[in-house]
Amino acid sequence: MEGGNQSGVSEFILLGLSDQPEQERILFFLFLLMYLISGLGNLLIILAIYSDPCLHTPMYFFLSNLSLVDICFTSTTIPKMLNNYIxxxxxxxxxxxxxxxxxxxWFAGMDSVLLTAMAYDRYVAICAPLHYNTIMTPKVCALLVGVSWFWAYNNALTHTVLLTRLSFCGHNEIPHFFCDLSPLLKLACSDTSINDLMIYTMGAMTTVVPFIGILISYVYIFMAVLQISSVSGKQKAFSTCGSHLTVVCLFYGTIIGVYFNPTSTHTAQRDTAATVMYTVVTPMLNPFIYSLRNKDMKGALRMLITKKPGFIL
Incomplete structure (x- = not known):
């Protein structure tokens, strides 16, 4: 904790999204509503998958883990922001x-790697359906999730330890609603070149490499789908992948724009708007995206809520 001893800052000030009392009240209720919807929606996804034996498959195993991570992800930032407003x-x-x-x-890295595991699962299901059960075994699925947790943990720990080496010489106002990496690096009065380098190396391994892996998976998926003769078969394949692709675009489109541009080009307004998208909006939308077009998931949710087995949407 060398940097902590050198730093003259014992606390930071989170400026939030607005300093106008009227706007703060609106933002409080808006983010509280989004947080409750996100938490309840993702919790229902987990319970539905757990309670329905038909959903005990690799695809839903990854989805339940993604929902768990999204609950933790939003809980890292939003409760503190709501408390600040109160x-x-x-x-x-x-x-x-x-x-x-x-x-x-940690949880952002988990989201990234889990989305890649889900893309690989779809690749195997569509491109090698006859070998799906022998490839995507419970052991392989557990290994993929375990590696996701471990790699994301090491990435987060590395960046956090490097932050402790920095000195903060008095200026402690963060133009954000939580402590994010880029705004903190701007406040440092010591050399941040190592921190920037690690963002572009380990950060790339956690974000860009998985994203490329997803793109490669979908190139093969689309090639396989185009070879399907029946229209209904094509529609089923695209429907299976559509939800995942939507989440991938929302998540990676904003996170790469925030973290993989030079620090000098960042603006507080742009970074904050993009961060709200992938920290709040995307986790809130995930349960809807993955359930509204999925008959199995809708049926499991209906049984969970109504307790009427066999009544499917």
Whole structure:
């Protein structure tokens, strides 16, 4: 914790999304509503998958893990922001800020790698359906999820440890609603070149490489789908992949724009808007995206809510 001893800052001030009382009240209720919808929606997805034996497949196993990560992801940032609006106290301790950075990066990395595992699952299901059960065994699925947790953890730990080496010389206002990596690096009064380098190396391994893996998977998927003769077969294949592709575009489109541009080109308004998209909006939309066009999921949710087995949407 060398940087912590050198730093003259014991706490940071989160400026949030607005300093106007009227806007703050609107933002409070808006983000509270999105947080509750996100938490309830993802929890229902987990319970539906757990309670329906028909959904005990690799695809839904990955989806349940993604829902769990999304609950943790939103809980890392939104409760603190809501508390700031209620208490009118925008400060966060130095250690608390580092903890928020760590958990934020951990769960963001998990989202990234899990989306890749889900793309691989779809690739095997469509391109090698006869070998699906022998490739996507429970052991392989558990291994993919375990590697996701481990890699994302190491990535988050590396960035957090490097932050502790920096000095903060008095300026402690963060133009954001949580402690994010890029705004913190701008506040540092010591050299951040190593931090920037690790963003482009380990960050690339956690974000860009999985994204490329997803693109490659879908190239093969689309080639396989085009060879399907029946129209209904093509529609079923595209329907299976459509939800996943939507989430991928929402998640990666914003996160790459925030973290993989030079720090000097970042603006607080652009970064904040993009971050809201992948930290709040995308986890909230995931349950709807994955369930509204999926008959099995809709049936499981209906049975979970109504307790009437056999009544399918």
């Amino acid at each position: 208490s009118k106290n925008r400060t966060i301790p130095y250690a608390g800020c580092l903890a928020q950075v760590f958990f934020f990066l």
